[in-house]
Amino acid sequence: MKTRKIYFVFTCLLYGLQTEAQDQLLQSLKDSLAAAPRTEYVTGTFKALYIVNMKTIEAPAAGALNVEIQHRFGALNSGSYELFGLDNATLRMGLDYGISDRLSVGIGRSSFQKTFDGYLKYKLLRQSDNNGRMPLSVSILSSMSYYTQHFPDKTYLNSTYRLAYTTQVLMARKFSRLFSMELTPTLIHYNLVPTSADQNNVLALAGGARMKISRRMSINVEYDYLFPNQVVSTPVNNSLSLGWDIETGGHVFQLVFSNSQSMTETQYITQTPGTWSHGDIYFGFNISRNFNLKVHK
Amino acid sequence: MRLRCCLSFLLILLFSGNAFCQVYLTKTGFIGFYSKTPLEDIQAENNQVYAILDPASHHLAFALLLKGFIFPRELMQEHFNENYAESDKYPKATFSGSCSGEMDLSKEGIYQVVIKGELNLHGVTRPIETTAQLEVKNDRILGTAFFKIIPENFDISIPEVVRGKIAKDIDVKVRTVWMRSK
Structure with a gap:
């Protein structure tokens, strides 16, 4: 038993x-x-190459071409005759290309002062959280802008005077699946400034964040703080922008509101005369489309 | 006395079942998935699949990292990880099951078998059954299988805008070369 x-x-x-x-x-x-042992790099810190106006640490993959169309209507406070800004538009068309997974290059042309711009961006550090190795992603940006608009009263404006340069250290962290933040110390150099009281080298600190509201949508905010007493002769306000990203496959569609009309660093950071409180709000959108020119390995 | 005999016999059985001295193992198995629609072809391949096969019990298991799937388009890979597989939340996919059919894995030969088990993907576990081929040759076992999965069965939602670009059933190919582990 x-x-x-x-x-x-x-x-x-x-x-x-x-x-x-x-x-x-x-x-x-x-x-x-x-x-x-393996290092896993954090991906998708931001959906697009721009938070609103500020560039993100993201870059097109090696061999990928990004076509960017940025569009801003006129100011909301321009009245019903201008249909609250919808009659006017500023446009920037840009191309961004990934030379390698770290190095990318871009060119653009903006209708604001008929400006050409170009940049190089290098992903210096990539956030990898799985074993706490690298808490931040850092990209270095060097860009140049050249405005070509004619001013009959300023015949002295030669090509040197029309150039300006921007250096940015883009530092971002994806805190969670939903929330990412970027902080960007910025140095802009103008070959020519309006008066001797204005600084040729201008310092600014830009900050931006995104909060995902669904798997394919996020709300973005961007603030570009210009340190005082640098731009003196023209009225200037800090740029504040809000965006709503909608991602559909290879497109990212961003609806934006900003008190800046221009879209290149040398312009929106130091040449934003309007404020939100006075209704100088420019509605617009960024559309990006990704094309693969090479097979990714 | 008889009882002791029984006990020791059973104990030996227990321990022999426990020891993995004869398992076949690989860390470079291949799993690819393919979606074909008139609008878009999507493929992704992972060459770092861990797989194990116990030739005595016919049990087998697979484990892989979803971030190990390589897509020809980098953006698709990002979307796969961010929006569909949610790889930061569910980093691994695993399979655990057994094969049945006529086979003697201690002898060289090609065997057609049926594999039954449970696939865990995106936090959801579902039973899977598929035919497969096992080929024993030179102390190695070559395994190949082909089956289909439906993303919605694993709570992977596909938005209407891209529904036409992703096939209803996704073809999955598995290929492993198991080596006898020491």
Whole structure:
């Protein structure tokens, strides 16, 4: 009787072990998978290459071409005759291309003062959180702008005077699946400024963040703080922008509101005369479309 | 005395079932998935699949990292990880099951088998059954299988805008070369 009982117990145990053997196989795999050292870079800190006007740490992948159309209507406070700004438009068309996964290059042409711009961006550091190695992503941006608009009263404006340069250190962290933030110390150099009281080298600190509201949508905010007493002769306000990103496959569609009409660093940071409180709000959108010119390995 | 004999016999059985001295293992298995629609072809391939096969019990298991799937288009890969598989939330996909059919994995030969088990993907576990081929040759086992999965069964939602670009059933190909582990 006793022996039977023991038999029974052991048979049960054996059966239990049989099914457990499967799980043990899987567990041993999971363990060795977890033990393998690998660095996982954080992806998708931002959906697009622009938060609103400010560039993000993101770049097109090697061999990918991004076509960017940025559009701003006129100011909301321009009245019903101008249909609250909808009769006017400022447009920037740009191309961004990934030379490698880290280095990208871009060109653009904006209708604001008929400005050409170009930039190089290098992903210096990439956030990798899985073993706490790198808390931040850092990209270095160097850009140049050249406005070509004719001013009949300023015949002295030669090509040197029309150039301005921007250097930015884009620092971003994806805090969670939903929230990312970017902080960008900015140095702009103007070859020519309106008066001797204005600084040729202008310092600014830009900040931006995105909060995802669904898997494919996010709300963005951007603020560009210009340190005081640098731009003196023209009225200037800090640029504040809000955006709503909608991603559909290869497109990112961004609806934006900003008190800046221009879209290049050398202009929106130091040449934003309007304020939100006076209704100098420019409604517009950014549309980006990704094209793959090379197969990704 | 008889009881002791039984006990020791059972204990030996227990331990022999526990030891993995004869398992076949790989860390470079291949799993690819393919979606074909008139609008777009999508493919992704992972060459870092961990797989294990116990030739005695016919149990087998697979584990992979979803971030290991490489897409020809980098943006698709990002969307796959961010929007569909949610790889930061569910980094792994696993399969655990057993194969049945006529086979003797201690002898060289090609065996057609049926694999049954549970696939865990995107936090959802579903039963999977598929035919597969096991080929024992030179102390290695070559395994190949082909089956279909439906993303919605794993709570992977596909928005209407891109529904036409992603096939209803996704073809999955599995290829492993198992080596006998020491």
